[in-house]
Amino acid sequence: KEVPEDDKEIFKFKYEARAQLVALQAELLTLDDTSNRTSIVQTARLHLALGLNYIEAEELGEGETNLKIAQKHMHNFRGAAMIEETDAGCEIVTPGGADIDPSQDHVLVDIYNQRGFLWSTRGDDAKAEKFLKASESLYNSTASKTASIEDSYCSTVFFLAQVYSNLKKQVLASQYCMMTLQKQLLTKKEFDKVEWTSNCLHLSGFYLGCENFSMADYCLRSAQHVISTVQGHDSRIEANMHIAVAKYYHQILKVSWNRKEAGSEAPLVDGHQDGVFDLPIPAPIDKLPMTRTFEEAREIFKLSLPKFEKSLEYYNFDDECTAHIDVKADIGALWRTLINYEADIERQVSMHKRR
Template sequence: MDPNAFLSSFDAIVTLSNTEGPRHNVLEPKFTAREQMQALRESVRNAYKESPSQTAMSQICRCYVFIGFNMLETDEETEGVSEICKAYTLTLFGSKKELLDDVVDIAAHPLEEILRNEVPFVTAEKEYAFVTEFMRVHNALGFYFSNRDVELRINDAKQVLIVAEKAYRAWNDWFHQSFPGHCLMKDIPVLENGTLDRASISPDALPIYIVRFEMDTAFTSTLFFLAQVYTACKMTALASRYCHHTLYHQLLNKMEFSKKDWATNALHLSAFYSSCFDYGKALHCLRAGEYIMPEENANEETLGIVAWAFGKFYLHRLHYYSEVRRNCAPRGHFPDEFEGWWVDFPLDITPPQPLPAIETFEDARKCFKEANVWFNKALNYYVYDGCCTEHIDIKKDIAQLYAALIPFEENRDRIIAMHQRRIALIELFPSDLNFNAYPTLVRQLLFDLGGMHEEMLEVYIQQKNSPMEGEKPLSDKKINAFADKVQGFYRRFCDTWKEPQTNKIPETIDIDSRLPFFRSLMRLAHLQMKRFFKDPKEEYDNISASIVMFEKAIAFASSNPMNEEADAEVQLAREMATLLPVRQKDLWRVYHNAV
């Protein structure tokens, strides 16, 4: 069949397949597209019978791949894989520039033999004949294996996709060497629908442009599937690498290009680079996402998620340098070996540049303000009434922002004011939320509020023990009252496990809740000891209360086994329950001697 006529029909069928069907039958376009592709394949077969050629055989192969992939999408796996394996058989012959006698009854190549092959059989010796068909077949197999439930199949997916990647890279090197006037994907005119703009290409250049376009679109699918496979394997760095290159190629060839999805993925990629502390690259990805994200009909899923991502970027950066300031930064900067696969996105945005370290309070405040602006923009989209959990999460992010600024502040009164702002951001939510609808969120908020108040209590105690000029430490009574308030949040947290019928906490609770519940009991016991007394008898009685609390934590740990993470804390509770009576005896002697 004439190549132009074939491509015109093929592209129209692909477009039909990608449209969304009616609500009562969303797969209707795919079934219609399959019927049309089967008819197109039959036409090419008839043409092949009259005049066998490599061109016709490659067209038949492409039809087989489409039909097989189509069947996989409609959950007809056995039939779909068979079609793809028949296409594989065609590539075995086509790559050697051999023609099949029969293109109707094609044998499906065994999957086991396909998986034994780790090296591309398309070669420079045969001028990489059938290389695009080779890529498409392996992409389809990668898609099939990556969607299987069996864990082993993920490795099979990785293998066939890596073979496709090897084929592309070998072909690309050969293409550069063989065609001095070769074109790059960035030079190729592509229409907004992701098809080649043939009208703007000269007839002489068209064959080379077609090859480059088809290879790079096929390679984009390879990269996309590899990103999914490495994500499933929890290999974050490799998944991010392939995601980055997928996004880069999608910008060039507009393949299955959704601006919203592309921008969202760029924002996620930014978070990866932030996690590696390369904030220059992270910011480049953020700007790319902001540049591409549609602005029409803005909502939380478009400009809202962009604003939140920018806020998180500045929060992450401030938090990292606050950890550096406290000499407890998690690890070093972005590994040098990752530099080898970085590419700037081909957009009108600033290339990545190293960002200066945050060392002073002024540096920190500048970063804080940037984050705060973005978080407040995000809150305009994630409103409390419609996006309750997200709204609260952003408020919690702002609270963390204050926490990251605190290590740069030396004035303890201002530190207390920052803690108060943190608390004010989320304090009302636990009472406002319906616990039955949001049990986990309410518990997390109560636990977080306990922690925030506890940090503020520590500053009050520092002022009490080592007052600085101009400070007015709280009285014993006020500090003890504040300790009561802190304990109140942990008690409320524990009380959420009370059974409605008995109004009592059961002896054993669900395994996932045990560690935070135990830690709340431990914090209650430790907080009991952070009180001030002038009378030894009062301190003696307070220690008795602390012992009871530690014993309660020990009893809970005995009836609610936890993982090894809690072992040290359980041992500490036992030691405290043993040592505190000794402290009581000392106080008893002091009290009686005073009397």
């Protein structure tokens, strides 16, 4: 069903679904033995669904209460918890023993995920991290990686990428972002390829900022491959692709110049890089020498400038004024970087005029 236009009825269908869940809960309570293991899992799943329903209807307190009940039931079923909560906070634990039943661990991973997501929406990303790392620990301890727990863990790494980004732990955020993108490819299920491409471009930008040219280039090629499989994608993602490629080549010029000024001759890439996607594209580059001469710099410049200019077809001044000005500023900066490599003063002046 579509959401009613009247704002007063925005949660109407949530309330209808909630009523059905409550009815199922009442029916479950009428069973002769609600303590058997099947009933315990069913009860936990019902409270998980109710918790999500309340949270989506912006009733966070009631949502958390149901998630806690679901968690308690799954701890009882499993025979052990992966996280302990006290007034001082919560800590991940590593249970042992032969009585642990991991057969429904994907349900507990879902519960930990949702509790982590809830704490993140409340602004407590440190506490959110605890629950999400408990999910990850549970996933890692499970010998049989079923499709259900793989799907649940895909959400775990996605949430962890967001949490680490909020915590300003950018290296960890990028690692989990890459894991998320890889998980989406490996599940072979439908996913938003435009969003995947956009996230991959952001990841490329992060690696570029860390001067990891091998992985920045690899993410660019991965994004180009995935978006090429989408028919009729919008022009914005194409323009963003052009900008990302242009910035990649500009960064090669900037970093090479800085190293040259510092007296370094070290290549920009020297050695194998870990981490690849499940895509039919070449592995990350393992060699990339630094740019030393004006002639070499000019060739890199010719790869960057047309991409910036191509992006202006979408980011035109009339429709996208702010972005248009940003790209123009990038073009000016690109010229300035190239000028650094030119020793002749008159040619420098000429290039400044063109800039």
